[in-house]
Amino acid sequence: MEKDKVSRRQFLNALLGTGLFAGLLGSVYAAVRYVIPPDVPEASPSMVVAARVGELNPGTAKIFRFGAKPGLLLRLPDGSYRAFSAICTHLDCTVQYRSDMAHIWCACHDGHYDLNGVNISGPPPRPLDKFGVIIKGEEIFVSREG
Amino acid sequence: MKREPVWVRILDWLNDRLQSNKLSELARKKLVPVHKHSFWYLFGGMALFLFLIQVVTGSLLLIYYRSGPESAFESVKFLVSEVPFGWLVRSVHSWSANLMIAILFVHMFSTFLLKSYRKPRELTWITGVLLLFVSMGMGFTGYLLPWNELAFFATKVGTQIAGVLPFLGDFVMKVLRGGDDVTGATLTRFFGFHVFILPAVLALLLGLHVYLVQLHGMSKPPDVERREEKTGKPCPSVPFFPNFIYRDLIAWIFVLVVLVGLAVLAAWELGVRADPLAPAPAGIMPEWYFVFMFQTLKMFPAHVGPFEGEQLAIVGFILAGLFWMFVPFLDRSSPEGARGKLFTVLGICAIAYIGVMTLVSYLVG
Structure with a gap:
């Protein structure tokens, strides 16, 4: 029974790992969006x-x-x-x-x-x-x- | 008892804290093999020396350079015409960048032909190839910074080339240009890439590359290894410190003499201010290390079957670059140390292709 239990270390590793991964993913997404310049409507006369x-x-x-x-x-x-x-x-x-x-x-x-x-x-x-x-x-x- | 001079005490104090004697001991123990190909070992050090010159002169240029389409050209003009030794700092920066890339090419091809990419140096090879690519990126981004006519059109073409990549092209082009066209936004971005982002990547890669070289030591070419096996005698070697360092220093002094000679006798020109509305000038060319690709694009037909010629050429170059980077895993005969003849021939063909295309471009125009 004891073996099936998640140890404190495993729980912390999973928590920190997931948090770090999610943080990294969010940062990469924000960085990629940041470097793409927004479309600025430019005057396009006919x-x-x-x-x-x-x-x-x-x-x-x-x-x-x-x-x-x-x-x-x-x-x-x-x-x-x-x-x-x-x-x-x-x-x-x-x-x-x-x-x-x-x-x-x-x-x-x-x-x-x-x-x-x-x-x-x-x-x-x-x-x-x-x-x-x-x-x-x-x-x-x-x-x-x- | 007589007290030691102040400087000896300062050195002792520093040594106690930095443990520098351990480092020098390590350097004395590290051995560098001596054989008929040892000469090629010097090129990595020369490239490192030129990189350091780049950092110093680049930092000096930053003191006067003002980014922006209205101010960039004028600030460089002021630097080269008014600031004492400004022309020299800029000329040394430009020439050392070009010499560094030339030496990186020599270092890479000599490493390739001597099969130094074999196990366990696969990562050393990959970081080395990446270092060359990042250095070329540094050259490409730095070329635009004076905002002159040639650089403006070279950047237009270069970024448009990125734009014809399948799937990712539009994204890459927009990220590089900071919009749909080459404008002041591109200049600002290139400035950021050139002075921080790429140097940071380069420093990380360089650190890893040098660490790997120290970790695995200098690679012995296959023929030297075979001779060792045959005779049972190890190849002669010299300590890295001081013997090899002295050889390195002689090479560095030689590079410095060539660099200063070029910078003084052929000072880097500024050209004409970029005018986004002017037609592309005749004789437009990118930096020499991109010329073989430029010439290929020029000679490629507009259409090859259902594909546009330029798209095909660019995809070809990317595949060739990837192939080159992963050579340690593709040259199947290399892990055992046997000479993979096919890859030697491929290396020679690559050198010949780059050489011939570059020559054709300069001679035929």
């Missing part, structure tokens, strides 16, 4: 002014801010405009227009896109996100709906 008419010469481009992300506004040699997200679809670098290559290029891993934003060479797996371009008066607006 349309921004990317440039002024006449600011870009044909065959040039500029990077503009679209909310918190960079966008790329291109003026083609024929004078028309095109706009894309400037974030490379490979690994998030900011792309640029290379007038010597006459297409869009990402310096990080040598990714190439044509003037429609379509990936044509290198590691990018997808085309760039396309934006819409509207000219109103003296300002060039870029909208998310491509």
